[in-house]
Amino acid sequence: MLEDRTKRALTAMRRILRTTELNSKQVMRETGLTPSQLIFLQILDEEREQTAGHVASRMGITQATTTVLLQKLEAMGMIQRRRGEHDRRQVWLSLTEAGRKALAIAPNGAHAQFNKQFMDLEDWEQAMLIASLERVAAMLGNHEPGVAAVLDASELLAGQEPERTETGR
Numbered sequence: 001m002l003e004d005r006t007k008r009a010l011t012a013m014r015r016i017l018r019t020t021e022l023n024s025k026q027v028m029r030e031t032g033l034t035p036s037q038l039i040f041l042q043i044l045d046e047e048r049e050q051t052a053g054h055v056a057s058r059m060g061i062t063q064a065t066t067t068v069l070l071q072k073l074e075a076m077g078m079i080q081r082r083r084g085e086h087d088r089r090q091v092w093l094s095l096t097e098a099g100r101k102a103l104a105i106a107p108n109g110a111h112a113q114f115n116k117q118f119m120d121l122e123d124w125e126q127a128m129l130i131a132s133l134e135r136v137a138a139m140l141g142n143h144e145p146g147v148a149a150v151l152d153a154s155e156l157l158a159g160q161e162p163e164r165t166e167t168g169r
Contacts, residue, residue, distance in 0.1 A: 041103055079095060
């Protein structure tokens with residue numbers, strides 16, 4: 001029989017997963033975007049133009065995952081690419097009008113709610129929460145730091161295979 005504290009911990013994890021799942025469904029239903037795609041657009045909206053590397057860094061995802069996201073968003077007409085004027089190898093990304101419209105109708109999801117409440121915590125509380133969550137991830141056998149930088153269950157909900165990174169995970 002599971003100990004009471006173990007039951008409480010597992011219940012809390014199920015609640016987090018369920019909230020993430022419901023948020024993913026709502027975002028997908030209202031915008032046609034996955035939460036990762038929505039966050040990608042939000043980062044581009046914060047500043048006029050960004051490089052893919054900057055967006056990857058801000059999201060905590062690999063360059064390969066970023067490339068897949070930007071290809072999908074570009075195909076949907078949400079973002080556009082522009083070659084650098086001084087360095088033609090550099091590619092700048094920006095929102096299109098369709099991307100701005102998608103952001104305007106997007107619900108404030110679990111990520112936004114978590115971010116606001118998390119930022120209101122004291123530094124020591126943030127550090128403690130991060131350490132606890134990293135420990136839970138390690139206890140579940142996940143030792144790769146970039147594997148789930150952005151919560152996104154939408155591919156699973158839609159019956160699709162999750163996006164793969166260069167490590168095959």
